[in-house]
Amino acid sequence: MDAQDVNYREKVQESFNRQVVMHTLGAELSIQGPGIVSIRFPFQPEYTQQNGYIHAGIATTVLDSACGYAAFTLMPPEADVLTVEFKVNLLRPAMGEHFTARARVIKPGRTLSVVDAALFSPAYAEDKPVATMTGTIMAIVQP
Amino acid sequence: MDAQDVNYREKVQESFNRQVVMHTLGAELSIQGPGIVSIRFPFQPEYTQQNGYIHAGIATTVLDSACGYAAFTLMPPEADVLTVEFKVNLLRPAMGEHFTARARVIKPGRTLSVVDAALFSPAYAEDKPVATMTGTIMAIVQP
Amino acid sequence: MDAQDVNYREKVQESFNRQVVMHTLGAELSIQGPGIVSIRFPFQPEYTQQNGYIHAGIATTVLDSACGYAAFTLMPPEADVLTVEFKVNLLRPAMGEHFTARARVIKPGRTLSVVDAALFSPAYAEDKPVATMTGTIMAIVQP
Amino acid sequence: MDAQDVNYREKVQESFNRQVVMHTLGAELSIQGPGIVSIRFPFQPEYTQQNGYIHAGIATTVLDSACGYAAFTLMPPEADVLTVEFKVNLLRPAMGEHFTARARVIKPGRTLSVVDAALFSPAYAEDKPVATMTGTIMAIVQP
Numbered sequence: 001m002d003a004q005d006v007n008y009r010e011k012v013q014e015s016f017n018r019q020v021v022m023h024t025l026g027a028e029l030s031i032q033g034p035g036i037v038s039i040r041f042p043f044q045p046e047y048t049q050q051n052g053y054i055h056a057g058i059a060t061t062v063l064d065s066a067c068g069y070a071a072f073t074l075m076p077p078e079a080d081v082l083t084v085e086f087k088v089n090l091l092r093p094a095m096g097e098h099f100t101a102r103a104r105v106i107k108p109g110r111t112l113s114v115v116d117a118a119l120f121s122p123a124y125a126e127d128k129p130v131a132t133m134t135g136t137i138m139a140i141v142q143p
Numbered sequence: 144m145d146a147q148d149v150n151y152r153e154k155v156q157e158s159f160n161r162q163v164v165m166h167t168l169g170a171e172l173s174i175q176g177p178g179i180v181s182i183r184f185p186f187q188p189e190y191t192q193q194n195g196y197i198h199a200g201i202a203t204t205v206l207d208s209a210c211g212y213a214a215f216t217l218m219p220p221e222a223d224v225l226t227v228e229f230k231v232n233l234l235r236p237a238m239g240e241h242f243t244a245r246a247r248v249i250k251p252g253r254t255l256s257v258v259d260a261a262l263f264s265p266a267y268a269e270d271k272p273v274a275t276m277t278g279t280i281m282a283i284v285q286p
Numbered sequence: 287m288d289a290q291d292v293n294y295r296e297k298v299q300e301s302f303n304r305q306v307v308m309h310t311l312g313a314e315l316s317i318q319g320p321g322i323v324s325i326r327f328p329f330q331p332e333y334t335q336q337n338g339y340i341h342a343g344i345a346t347t348v349l350d351s352a353c354g355y356a357a358f359t360l361m362p363p364e365a366d367v368l369t370v371e372f373k374v375n376l377l378r379p380a381m382g383e384h385f386t387a388r389a390r391v392i393k394p395g396r397t398l399s400v401v402d403a404a405l406f407s408p409a410y411a412e413d414k415p416v417a418t419m420t421g422t423i424m425a426i427v428q429p
Numbered sequence: 430m431d432a433q434d435v436n437y438r439e440k441v442q443e444s445f446n447r448q449v450v451m452h453t454l455g456a457e458l459s460i461q462g463p464g465i466v467s468i469r470f471p472f473q474p475e476y477t478q479q480n481g482y483i484h485a486g487i488a489t490t491v492l493d494s495a496c497g498y499a500a501f502t503l504m505p506p507e508a509d510v511l512t513v514e515f516k517v518n519l520l521r522p523a524m525g526e527h528f529t530a531r532a533r534v535i536k537p538g539r540t541l542s543v544v545d546a547a548l549f550s551p552a553y554a555e556d557k558p559v560a561t562m563t564g565t566i567m568a569i570v571q572p
Binding site for chain 3: 444445447448449450453474475476477478479484485486487489490491492493494511512513514515516517518519
């Protein structure tokens with residue numbers, strides 16, 4: 001896949017920096033290339049559920065941002081990015097000192113892109129994600 | 144639908160109180176009855192995305208807890224509750240001073256329950272939710 | 287919701303008539319109004335799974351067409367209709383002499399519409415659907 | 430992944446043979462090993478939608494059976510198999526002379542398994558599936 005925006009790294013990082021929730025969660029973005037990004041964030045007890053694991057919705061927050069920014073790397077300069085919908089499967093308890101959401105565009109499109117993502121923890125083997133997401137991401141171009 | 148646990152309100156509220164993330168988000172639970180709960184939380188700028196709206200994952204956090212606790216109201220005393228998967232459609236920007244996630248069990252089951260939820264904001268009419276979720280919730284009974 | 291195409295009933299029925307699979311399944315369309323359609327089809331043993339019930343994918347076929355045509359009723363005359371994605375929950379065995387898929391647009395949009403549908407059988411009470419679908423439907427306008 | 434049933438190939442093939450809809454669609458099962466199966470079926474005009482492509486629900490029928498049987502290969506001898514829910518993304522028009530659904534268990538479980546599948550056509554390159562599915566499959570053990 002090719003980027004349509006030569007400045008896609010700056011554009012994506014700048015948008016990420018404006019997501020206040022990413023700062024709040026201590027999340028850091030890595031842009032691997034067109035269509036592929038990852039976001040890492042630490043365990044924080046403020047975001048746990050009743051058994052002491054990270055809440056599925058917090059995992060989803062980072063998975064969704066990873067999907068959105070993976071798609072955003074491929075969009076033209078004038079486009080904004082919007083998540084339409086996503087589906088999450090929760091496979092294992094979200095335990096560990098930190099987590100990494102890895103997202104990859106599996107079908108880029110002019111209007112809609114489909115992105116797969118998974119959340120990994122050092123508490124599990126590399127082929128055993130905590131959760132998976134499939135998301136539909138929309139490019140919004142103001143007329 | 145009938146509750147199997149006469150103390151279901153205490154059980155559900157006690158589990159909710161242990162979800163640290165709910166305290167962090169300033170969320171409050173209301174149990175309407177067996178199979179129906181709602182959770183309200185305020186707008187907080189710490190949880191916004193790049194356009195100043197509440198991040199879809201934070202909306203999902205509260206929707207997921209609402210689905211889980213709606214199902215939990217119907218479970219037997221010895222069961223614990225676990226979300227298996229969910230699907231979220233993002234319908235409108237999550238703007239407003241506060242939000243309410245309303246969840247209702249549409250198919251209770253001994254092992255699996257299906258729950259529908261929607262997130263509402265005073266910024267929109269009552270039939271115009273910010274987001275909708277369908278979730279599959281599992282009862283875990285230790286042998 | 288208002289139709290943008292005064293001839294929406296003819297347009298939708300004509301497209302339905304071209305879905306050969308609907309003839310194959312013996313399905314019949316009813317257009318209740320803008321944003322609401324239903325499709326009825328009979329039990330046929332050719333479409334059963336290993337326990338003698340209608341296969342979930344056949345139920346999905348009719349649910350998907352119902353979602354698509356519900357959205358199509360609201361689209362402008364020049365638009366074509368395309369399903370982007372759907373999520374199905376299978377709630378009860380698909381038994382009965384006939385089935386009716388009822389679909390309703392819950393969020394119309396210029397490009398994307400979100401539609402909820404459920405499949406009903408006379409084998410169950412009216413509030414006990416066989417399956418539910420949430421689908422994202424796209425309006426395709428040729429430039 | 431290891432099979433718990435030494436006769437898993439016979440068990441899976443025998444169940445597949447009882448799915449009348451698979452005969453109707455001309456579908457053939459291949460069991461690659463524990464947790465991995467594929468199902469191939471030909472283009473038949475009886476199963477097309479309004480533009481002459483195979484209907485998304487028919488693609489879903491085969492994807493769902495592939496997911497179910499992939500999970501079934503890993504279940505104990507006494508278990509029956511049931512699909513709980515699935516999510517499908519429709520990526521490209523279902524054109525081509527034949528189609529192959531490939532399914533792989535990504536998370537086996539005693540009660541629930543999560544399975545990914547994709548549908549391929551010779552009309553597209555090998556990394557360009559027609560559709561993708563993530564399904565949740567349940568093992569039913571009669572007490």
